[in-house]
Amino acid sequence: MQRAHQPAAIPDIRLATLYRQQCATCHGSERLGAMGPALLPENLERIKPAEVLRVIREGRPATQMAGYAGKLSEPEIQGLARWVQQPPAKPVGWTAAEMRASHREFVKPDYSDKVKPAFKVNDPHNLFVVVEAGDHHVSVIDGDTFTPITRFQSHFALHGGPKFTPDGRFVYFASRDGWVSQYDLYTLKKVAEIRVGINTRNVAVSSDGKWVLAGNTLPQNLVLLDARGLKPVRTYPVKDREGKSSRVSAVYDAAPRNSFVVALKDAPELWSISYDPKAEPFYSGFVHDYKMKEGIPTKGFLNPRVTPLQMVLDDFYFDPDYKYVMGASRDGKAQVISLVSRGKVAELPLRGMPHLGSGITFKANGRLYMASTNLNTPTVTVIDMQSWKVAKEIPIPGPGFFLRSHEDTPYAWVDSMMSPTAKDTISIIDKRTLEVVRQLRLRPGKTNAHVEFTRDGRYALVSIMENPGELVIVDAKTFREVKALPMSKPIGKYNVYNKVTRSEGTSH
Template structure:
């Protein structure tokens, strides 16, 4: 595995020390009580390769050696040799000899209810001059906290500890009251933005890809890579409804690559990481009438007890999807694979309707849409190439390739600005933001707010007047920029703010942000 090899290389650079003890024995002695049997997590996070894959090897070594501030994780420097620490870190990057198991009963047993959803107050409890729809939820990965920010005054309202390593953007209930988080090691959290309190938590697996919230606010669907399942939850308190084994038409298990809500269709759309299929799971109670034969359209193995309208409609593909993006009407999916293929799939006909020339690795999940001169466009950054590609969605053709300083991860805009902002955080020019005029498809400005640091993940206030930029460092900052003049107007200290999400833009499905 790449993480294990990188850790071994890091170990080789450590000072010479006495021969290391067996890492499994070190884990039993020093780690098991907090991180659990089979490294599945307990009072501390899981230490499985899937849980650690996005953490730099040097950071893994540093945490074992020095501990983690404001947690019960104490450092082992002085108690373990450098060689012991290095061997333990490398061992954690390899799969357990006995694969860990997480069952439906484990999910049910893990649920924690902090507040009775039925007894929550009907209105926000904070000051009357705070717009609950212009709040930002800021995920701070540096010390695993979340800040709720007033988007009018750019002042924090509260800051609370999150589960370890939140993954993917948080999702909101349709009214913007509740926000749902998913951690890499499987915890789903429901948080109430009116009372600023956690309502419930549940662990749906050992490694979770992301969650989606249904457009009617009734359901949360979590997609896992370990185990290979989809877990359906009641959005009001996170009670488990059903665990669905993810298997393709041949019965082969697959990890989930992504799950999104397609609200106008009243369905969830799921991409599989190990199978050339796209699933659509309707939550419309009348789905069996809309799609005749749906209940018998596809079987997912024994014990299937979910209502018929939750069975998936399957679109066979010629490639395995890594990422996808909906058009404005949610009739089409633009989908890309890791090997540079890209297609347009009609969800109604369940077939490919176009091929898109998108090589490299387009990050479709971070794309935006906009209208210009009577045409509907989608634009996407690229994780392997320094460019933004603009697609004419009326003709399914590439309209422009816009050069940027390097591969970027996030592209953002807003209906009330003519500009789109893209980072180059996957490149040596990670401190450079490119500002693109959506009318001319030209880069009109390059902005470096903090030289030498990662300037990334732009998100706009609900009116589009200000752009908030993450300085993704530990410690880092949240920098507020006037979206018309590009002048800095405020800066807030943060601990590696990997993303911030405006309630209004998310619940109204703004064309300038991901959904």
């Protein structure tokens, strides 16, 4: 049988020329991004190759990205899609000078507590910030009336949940291609932005509202920013005891400990950076690039303290008091680490690929439990946080990503969005019996995911993660749909009050 003729692959040197001619103006000559996002494997890893092809062919609505279907041949389009997903010929970096040059302050807010919202709203703490990935926008929704207040464009591919100052007024976003932005929810204005790297994991905001810490995978470092205006304060190279660099897996704010906690992706270590000015000195134990000396007391304030681990842990969850951290590796091994004694206290018998970062805690029958989804197993695992044993494995229709609840509801809601056949199913678990009592398919055949509750827990907001998509408001007692708002692939929505009070039913 004779094979159909296949066009010859376009050489990389020709693709590099095409890129310079067609793409470099918006995406940068080194693919580091400019007006458009960075086009590097680290920045595109969560975008399916078919979607990269589609964007090059058809463009992206509501942006300056035009389609090239009528300008380039199909082999050229396919070649460019392949080329931008390959590592560049020479290593890329992001210098301190480049970071400082990217910094912009658009307004200088009045930071006093006298400032009130410039719009009519019953409760500014019951606002929702909705991240719409379909066209890279953010919507602000009134959680009492479920009406939109404003909608503004974001940087490309916001990653990780937005973080808020303790008073709920300012919200901070991190994009996959390194941009950190500060937005004022009272004046509805962008305050400042800065590009801290080429690829950023997420940010954390200190519980005193003074600091923002960004964790990067490219370059492999941490960047400390002044929360008022995002001016860079300090950069921490992320290296282990042998001097090997590591990507940052995530950064967290451990409010009861007045410190940031940093998880590393390539090193068996857990870092803690205290922002308490009265933090006691400690012995560093080994040399780091930021002048920590072997065996010499190191100032506790804003200096990393390292807890050696027995293995690399990629995903984390904290107990409500931030005394313990539950960590899991990508192969399903999990441990409990004490942040007080700085050592392992228990092994966790978890299966598959647990998604601890989306876990919740709740009290039932006099016990404190933690529950987590699993990215490749159709179960919700419930852990007794006193014995560190599995209390129950709850079956659901397919592997889930997000698990959510609220103090004022007896139910936990979990999606099965990792399943191609059950992605439209929300399972509702009774926290008292640890049984699934109801299943919802709000939009059959579409991805129903990421539940978030209103401040009082009365309503649950569910994302229909499609483009076009919806935000569906459901009565959390009757499970009946109340309202739906059109959205462009709403990948997450975040209630201000639940975030700043660290509700046990949502991610932190």
